[in-house]
Amino acid sequence: MRIVITGSTGYIGSHLTDLALQRGFDVVAASRQKPESSAVLWLSYDLSSADAVVLPDDTVAVLHLAANLPHDISISDEQEQFSANKLIKSAQAVGARFIFISSQTANPDAPTAYGRIKWRIEQDVLAAGGWVVRPGQVYGGRERGLFGTLVDTVRRLPVLPAFLPSPNVQPIHVDDLAQCLLSIAVGADTRPRVWCLAASEPVSFTRFLRAIASDRVRRFRLPFPIPVMAIQAMASILGPQWMARIGMARLSSLFDLPVMETASDLQRMGLTLRPLRSGMHRSGNGRRRQLAEEGLSLLTYVLRERPKASVIRHYVRIIEQLRDGVPLGLPTWIIGLPVMLVLLDDRAYAESARGAEFAWRLEAATVLAEATPQGARRFLDRKPGALRALVGMSYPVFAEIFWRALRIPCKPFLWRYMHESWGCQ
Numbered sequence: 001m002r003i004v005i006t007g008s009t010g011y012i013g014s015h016l017t018d019l020a021l022q023r024g025f026d027v028v029a030a031s032r033q034k035p036e037s038s039a040v041l042w043l044s045y046d047l048s049s050a051d052a053v054v055l056p057d058d059t060v061a062v063l064h065l066a067a068n069l070p071h072d073i074s075i076s077d078e079q080e081q082f083s084a085n086k087l088i089k090s091a092q093a094v095g096a097r098f099i100f101i102s103s104q105t106a107n108p109d110a111p112t113a114y115g116r117i118k119w120r121i122e123q124d125v126l127a128a129g130g131w132v133v134r135p136g137q138v139y140g141g142r143e144r145g146l147f148g149t150l151v152d153t154v155r156r157l158p159v160l161p162a163f164l165p166s167p168n169v170q171p172i173h174v175d176d177l178a179q180c181l182l183s184i185a186v187g188a189d190t191r192p193r194v195w196c197l198a199a200s201e202p203v204s205f206t207r208f209l210r211a212i213a214s215d216r217v218r219r220f221r222l223p224f225p226i227p228v229m230a231i232q233a234m235a236s237i238l239g240p241q242w243m244a245r246i247g248m249a250r251l252s253s254l255f256d257l258p259v260m261e262t263a264s265d266l267q268r269m270g271l272t273l274r275p276l277r278s279g280m281h282r283s284g285n286g287r288r289r290q291l292a293e294e295g296l297s298l299l300t301y302v303l304r305e306r307p308k309a310s311v312i313r314h315y316v317r318i319i320e321q322l323r324d325g326v327p328l329g330l331p332t333w334i335i336g337l338p339v340m341l342v343l344l345d346d347r348a349y350a351e352s353a354r355g356a357e358f359a360w361r362l363e364a365a366t367v368l369a370e371a372t373p374q375g376a377r378r379f380l381d382r383k384p385g386a387l388r389a390l391v392g393m394s395y396p397v398f399a400e401i402f403w404r405a406l407r408i409p410c411k412p413f414l415w416r417y418m419h420e421s422w423g424c425q
Helices: 012-024 077-091 113-127 143-154 174-186 205-217 228-245 249-255 263-269 275-281 286-301 309-322 330-335 336-345 352-368 373-379 386-423
Strands: 002-005 024-032 041-044 059-064 097-101 131-135 137-139 159-164 171-173 194-197 222-227
Touching: 002 012, 012 024, 012 143, 012 174, 059 077, 059 174, 077 097, 077 113, 097 113, 097 174, 113 131, 131 174, 137 143, 137 174, 137 205, 137 275, 143 205, 159 205, 159 228, 171 174, 171 275, 174 194, 194 263, 205 275, 222 228, 228 249, 275 286, 286 309, 286 330, 286 336, 286 352, 286 373, 309 352, 330 336, 352 373
Parallel strands: 002 024, 002 059, 024 041, 059 097, 097 131, 131 194, 137 171, 159 222
Antiparallel strands: none
């Protein structure tokens, strides 16, 4: 089964090509430069070319990902639209499906030319009986495209930009998107339509950047508040051209990003998107690492010392077998300072749904620790003298007073974080 992929060397296109080859498709890479891989056929394709595109007769689908990037002014919007229409006619000539990968920003009144041209091409595709795909915030895999820019920004900056109020994004892992695109290419649905593919529950852009910091870059970054009004004022002063030159044109689209209804489309696909934090891992599945970090934190809190690797592995297996392997989503600073778990080790928090799950796992970690030689030494092997016994009795009293006082200002923020992070697992 032969498919043609334009923009096959780009961020999404390269992942789509890899997945298509794995699933036995014959892939024709339509791009300006010949790809290095010998596993694909090459078809010269340039958005700025006026030449007609001749597709192989046995092509079943054309997936059009090639696009003029927002900062590239070498190709006009008219050229991009003209090129898309040529490709549509070429697909019709061989009876192939035409699938246009658009943008969540597509709108006739979008604040950027990028969003407006995407919308115009969408209308041409739908009129010709093709399919349109609007992906959300694509992330994961290779550090390329907008995702690569964000990762590089988080890696270089000592702080984390936190826009106030924070705009929301709807993430989708690049491999999940590639799977959806192949399903559309060979699916039974023959009606032209727009597919909206992304997480059904939006997350704040600040939280998305924080996931990059903690799970991709693996660095702690303090949030630095940036008022959205300040960015908008700067945009009105500088104008769209200067904003594009300094690389901030995309912020306008981010602040006006519409929320997409995606639940029904994902259900039609029969696809459950991978969790955000898990997808941030380079392998695309970081759940086991998160569970190991969670086990390390809980067991250290119980044992008052670093547990052995074998005990952590036991904890991971318990959560995978009894709790579906879903991590709690503990904050990075609690992972690094397990003593701070005392802020969650609270009866009031345990009565909530998330708190009950935390209490269950803390109890599991305690039982596991007690069953190990390391735990036996911690809980049973004690020979205190009089002074040590006095200190041992006084310490819990003063510690309880201290932590109870600290819970008062920290409780609302920490409990809210835990509630939000559970949805991003």
